[in-house]
Amino acid sequence: MSNLVILPVIIPVITGLLLVILRKYIRLQRFLSIFSIVGLIVVSLYLVNEIKTKGIQTLQLGGWEAPFGVSMVLDMFSALLLLITSIVALCCVLYAFHSIGREREFFYFYPLFLFLIAGVNGSFITGDIFNLFVCFEVMLVSSYVLISIGGTKRQLKASIKYILVNILSSFLFLIAIAYLYAIYGTLNFAHLSVRVAETGQVGLMTTVAILFLIVFSLKAGLFLFFWLPSSYSAPPTAISAIFASLLTKVGIYAIVRIFTLVFYHQPETTHLLIGILAAVTMLLGAIGAVAYGDVRRILAYNVIVGVGFLLAGVASFTTQGLTGTLYYFIHDMIGKALIFLLGGTIIHLTGISKLKEMSGLIRLHPTLGWMFFIAALALSGIPPLSGFLGKIFITEGTFHASYYWLGGIGLLTSLFVLYSLMKIFMNVFWGYTEITIEEEKGTTKGLLLPMGILTALTILLGLGAEGIHEYVDLAVDVLMNPSLYVEAVLGIDPKA
């Protein structure tokens, strides 16, 4: 038992509630939100270390034993995601200080941001499927408000679509949970894992598993991503960056968790299906990224390609594939936040988002330009940077599982990603500089720091991959051996 496990949820909740009360004091709001997010980073660092030395950390809420109460479980996978979430959140909040505008700050931007982080953290920590649903809703309700806050026409149009799709998927989620409860009579992940293993995953269970796959695909943008491009390009930069970095990742986390812990007995059906969906997602995302000439659209389709690639590793269901998924997970959260912040800064500076109308930005903003260059290389997986190792492991995993077509499509789409991002780089930064710095629509004052932090992290993650290997291995170990997770939660060895 360790109460520290719950802190990543209650720190942002309590701070957010205080900020609702202290609505009028913007400076205090900024200070408190930074303070609590730094606190989150410290707690997650401590937890990562704690898990490394002592194993999986669990907390039974209210002291009720495992299958009866709500368990909070933190294995290395969740802990690493918590850490990256708080780092990305810190950068997005720093970016928001100089870009979000007084009016949005006044209408509860910081509390909503913290509630979103609380929902995301809760989804990573929870060990109970209904609690996962609740945390999803905490996250989604905050994101509904964040997507429409400010009330411009484009945001309202996007938010209607976004809310309708997500309400539908939440409804399906609830139905899937009802089926699961009717079959097994339990909602605890570990207990479910034991019961599925006891009865064997027969036809009906695989059907329920596929229903869950549909639900999480809607959330993660796996194949069913048709709502994503418009919703992610409508809100202000700081908000769309945190969406791109976190929201789809929570869906992917849920897929990884469910299909490694509970429904892992029929990989030839479920995991092959994930693989096919991932391949189609990568291809469609890559086509979208290449086709558009608008910065926002290209970046949104890059998110989709990333989702497909992450799940290709899960589909292979091998140690290499999952190691790759983990590396790529960490890289992609940082990389997508970085590229969205950079793209948003370009739009902020020029006031337009069409590639054809911009050129020659590198003369005025060399730092921005080279950061974009590094981010583009990292996202397409060029060796010294962070995207490389994940890609290599995922490709190796798919080859290992004899899904050559899947690995091949992954490599092919990396080229498309590189092409689409270089298209932005060459069109925006190269060429003839037509305007002077005074004619620009905004400044980069204060915006470079958060992007600098994220760029430094992508470089460090690439160079220091050896350093985190130990942690990633621990995480993959739990994913490949669900009995470790079950034993930590229920206190029994399921094989004995």
Place this chain on the structure above:
Amino acid sequence: MRKPNDVIIRGVTKVVVVIIFTFAINLFISGHHYPGGGFIGGLAFSSGIILLFLTFDMESVRKNIPVDFKVLAAIGVLIAVLTGVGGMLLDAPFLSQSFGYFELPIFGKTELATAVLFDVGVALAVIGTSLMIIMSIGDDR
């Protein structure tokens, strides 16, 4: 546009609102052993206030209940979370509850549980949120 003479609805409201509030508090208190609890108690309470909105105009009700409902909702959730944190300070897991029996002057032997504090938070959050929705839709701004 109010009707010129609504003396009957005003007269009835003054009596009925007291009954609604009493019923709401009864629902709230009976939650542990009978159907009821913070959510339904809070909703019943705010339905009483909504009846006041319908009978009298919004300004005079606001003047008599000078509470910012957004803050009320936030305080409610804060109370609910802090009852969980309270258990943590005593080295029990988050959200642990405890209860005990006390001799109270009028009620005699009574069971008091910390779960009631959680429910107070829920009720305040429900009252705050529902009235905030009604008021922001009702206001012509």
